[in-house]
Amino acid sequence: MIMWQMSMKATILILGLVWSFQAALGIRFVIDREECFSHKAEYEGDTLHVSFVVIKSDSQWHFNEDGVDLVIHGPAGEQIHDFREQISAKHDFVVQKKGVYRFCFTNKSPYHETIDFDVQLGHFAYYDQHAKDEHFTPLMEQISKLEEALYNIQFEQHWLEAQTDRQAIVNENMSKRAVHKALFESFALIGASVLQVYLLRRLFERKLGMSRV
Numbered sequence: 001m002i003m004w005q006m007s008m009k010a011t012i013l014i015l016g017l018v019w020s021f022q023a024a025l026g027i028r029f030v031i032d033r034e035e036c037f038s039h040k041a042e043y044e045g046d047t048l049h050v051s052f053v054v055i056k057s058d059s060q061w062h063f064n065e066d067g068v069d070l071v072i073h074g075p076a077g078e079q080i081h082d083f084r085e086q087i088s089a090k091h092d093f094v095v096q097k098k099g100v101y102r103f104c105f106t107n108k109s110p111y112h113e114t115i116d117f118d119v120q121l122g123h124f125a126y127y128d129q130h131a132k133d134e135h136f137t138p139l140m141e142q143i144s145k146l147e148e149a150l151y152n153i154q155f156e157q158h159w160l161e162a163q164t165d166r167q168a169i170v171n172e173n174m175s176k177r178a179v180h181k182a183l184f185e186s187f188a189l190i191g192a193s194v195l196q197v198y199l200l201r202r203l204f205e206r207k208l209g210m211s212r213v
Contacts, residue, residue: 025119026158028055030112031068036104039119041095047122048095049155050103053088053162055114056169068113069106075099088166090159095121116162120155 025039041048054068067087072080075097083089085108095101107113 026117028114028116030114031105031107032112034104034106036102037117037119038100038102039121040100041098041121044095044098046095047092048101049090049092049120049122050118051088051090051155051159051162052086052105052115052117053159053166055116055162055166057109057111057113066109068115069108071104071106073102073104075101088159088163116165118155118158118162 025037027037029035039048050070050072052068052070067083067085069085070083070089072082072091072093074080076099080093080101081091083091103117103119105115105117
């Protein structure tokens with residue numbers, strides 16, 4: 001009976017810990033000049049993880065290396081952090097005030113840019129009545145470490161996937177440019193050869209006409 005009660009407490013503890021662990025916002029969008037997003041933090045002391053990657057530009061002949069700007073504002077409108085002309089970046093900070101946090105992107109390029117944006121909020125809720133039990137304190141610590149490790153892996157995986165997508169698009173654009181360049185050079189060489197044959201033919205015809213005279 002005692003073991004069953006301990007098992008039930010552990011199950012409730014684990015479920016409560018997992019369910020309250022994280023909230024996430026992942027989006028891929030096209031920006032013209034400026035776009036803003038918001039994410040609500042319910043508890044002080046939580047950790048907000050932010051990442052973004054500029055995936056591609058609308059123009060196949062232009063790939064923006066200048067990046068975009070991102071400014072993070074707190075609930076009172078104060079600036080938390082900013083990124084200037086970044087192609088990709090990651091940042092995390094501890095929530096000092098609960099409320100709505102705003103993330104505003106600015107694109108200075110004349111082309112539309114596709115951005116992969118990810119915000120994840122880590123929150124661990126512990127129950128004081130369980131924490132007093134010496135049998136569950138070590139278990140809570142281990143679960144907390146495991147959840148944090150899984151959370152970080154998920155966040156890193158999303159960021160790496162966005163980086164991979166960007167690199168794939170860069171490689172594809174470079175391949176297209178190389179093909180177009182090769183075709184242009186081939187047509188230019190053919191045109192130069194045809195022009196050379198035409199000029200030589202005209203030269204021979206003029207010499208032949210002069211020799212007959």
